[in-house]
Amino acid sequence: MAEGGDNRTTHSDAHRAVPVRGSDAVLERVGRDAIIHDRVSGRVHVINASAARLWELCDGRTLDDVTRAFAASYGLNSSIVRDDVAALIQQFRSLGLMA
Numbered sequence: 299m300a301e302g303g304d305n306r307t308t309h310s311d312a313h314r315a316v317p318v319r320g321s322d323a324v325l326e327r328v329g330r331d332a333i334i335h336d337r338v339s340g341r342v343h344v345i346n347a348s349a350a351r352l353w354e355l356c357d358g359r360t361l362d363d364v365t366r367a368f369a370a371s372y373g374l375n376s377s378i379v380r381d382d383v384a385a386l387i388q389q390f391r392s393l394g395l396m397a
Contacts, residue, residue, distance in 0.1 A: 315360065315361050316358060316359065316360055316361070317356040317361055317364060317387045317390075317391075317396055317397070318356060318357070318358060318396065318397045319353060319356050319357070319395070319396055320336075320394065320395050320396055320397060322336060322337045322338045323335065323336050323337070323395045323396075324337065325350060325353055325354065327350065330346075330347050331344055331345065331346055331347065331350070332344075332345050332346075332347070332349070332350035332353075333345070334353065334395060336393075336394065336395060338394075339394065341393075343393065343395070348368075348372070349386060351368060351371055352364070352368050352383060352386055352387070353390070355367050355368055356387065356390075356396060361383070361384065361387070362376075364383065364387075365379060365380050365383045365384075368383055
């Protein structure tokens with residue numbers, strides 16, 4: 299938290315954040331794709347292989363660590379995938395699948 303009680307998150311803080319899979323969401327690989335089943339809502343989400351890889355990496359690592367590991371999985375520089383990784387994590391969060 300910044301001085302003066304300002305609790306805004308900075309870009310730097312956001313990349314130290316820890317995206318964590320919800321304990322009520324389960325990933326199941328199906329061919330080249332995957333399904334995330336939300337056991338609370340009963341909803342099922344079909345995702346592609348790269349989204350599934352990102353999901354698997356959200357196991358307590360910081361966002362920066364997740365981004366680096368995801369990029370390495372595809373032989374890319376983390377700066378190339380950073381925005382896409384953050385956007386997908388935000389989408390998982392908006393669906394209630396990730397903290």
